[in-house]
Amino acid sequence: MTDRDHGAEEAAARALADGKLILLPTETVYGLGADASNAKAVAAIFEAKGRPRFNPLISHVADAAGAERIALFDDHARKLAEAFWPGPLTLVAPVRDRQAVCDLARAGLDSVAVRVPGHARAREVLDLFGGAVVAPSANRSGRPSPTTFQDAMDETGFAAAEGVDGGPCAVGVESTVVSVLGGKVSLLRPGSVTREELEAVVGPLDAGGEGHRSPGRLTLHYAPDAPVRINVTSLHKGELLLGFGPGVGDARWSLSPTGDLREAAANLFRRLREADREKPAGIAVSPIPKAGLGEAINDRLSRAAGHIG
Incomplete structure (x- = not known):
């Protein structure tokens, strides 16, 4: 497996194109990545993690234009993307291209979760690959998310054909997830883009929201073996x-x-x-x-x- 050599990003992009899994660094946590359009590759993520299939995945893209190719953005979504991308914010919006992000990746929903990561090496992989990459945290389901390459390797490295060692994750908690559906903006999962920062851009958040559209909402999650x-x-x-x-x-x-x-x-x-x-x-x-x-x-x-x- 390639990690720190100069060709790590190219090798990771080739592996994605071949339907294989990779370890992808982001500023939040390390992800176990696959081509979002490839249902077989996406299924391999669920199998490697032991993840429930009703739990949707976040699609990572290289830039905001890539996000709008797979999701329908309204004015709220564009304001948030302009303010916080690249960075640790995920937007849940109506799906535009159901082939680019397969049904399994979306957990059968009519929405898609998408973000542009802040980690430069992650964006290079995404740019080289050219499509959306689903990359849930590279841990076994329910365990603490990995924030170093070694922790990712220890958890799900067995399933990855390639990996990029991007160093320790700077943020350390998963992205903020915000729903931009039906003209309303709702916080589905808190993260390092705070409630106060969101409201400074789009005004007061809607108190509703549909939590099933976001990953990371299981009652017991991120748990070590010790209580x-x-x-x-x-x-x-x-x-x-x-x-x-x-x-x-x-x-x-x-x-x-x-x-x-x-x-x-x-x-x-x-x-x-x-x-x-x-x-x-x-x-x-x-x-x-x-x-x-x-x-x-x-x-x-x-x-x-x-x-x-």
Whole structure:
């Protein structure tokens, strides 16, 4: 498998064209990628991950023009794309081209989830390939998402013909998912593009939304093997604490010793994985503010603990 050599992007693009899977770096997490139009290749992703087939996949494209070839954008969608692409924002819009993103990739829906990733090496692969690439997180279903190439290899590298090592993921949590359907804008999954940033572009978000159109909404998701407790102020015997803020727990395990939410997001899945390797009785996480990026961090932690439903 190619990783750091000069031809990694070309090799990955060829593998996609041949109907094979790849490991794709993005700024959010590493993805297990396939040609979105190839139902057989897409099915191989679901098999490798053990992912439920009712869970739609995000299609990654090289630029906004590529996004509009597969999705129908309204004014809201174009404003959001202009403001946040390339970057960690996924738009769920009516599907334009059902062949470019196969039915299995869309979970049979009349909508498609699409984004232009902020990682330059990912966009190079996409540009070389020339089509949409579905790339859900490269972990086995329900596990913490991989934010390093090695973690992606450990999880689903067995299924990938090629991979691009893009270094540690800068964002560390999956993209914000926003529905732009029926003239309304709804937040389906929080991410590093925050609710406040979205509203600064399109105004107040609609309180509705159809969560089944977004990935990452299962009640138990992103979970390590050890049980997770959140908003913890005192430990149970044998637990390992992931602290947040000055003086909270061992700095080695802190999500952010300074209380920086972006640092906490970038560290979140890596710390969960590292803690899990210690085989603790449980993983405890100290309270994290819920505003701004904290909404996404708390969403992932709540799902890791199985607290949403």
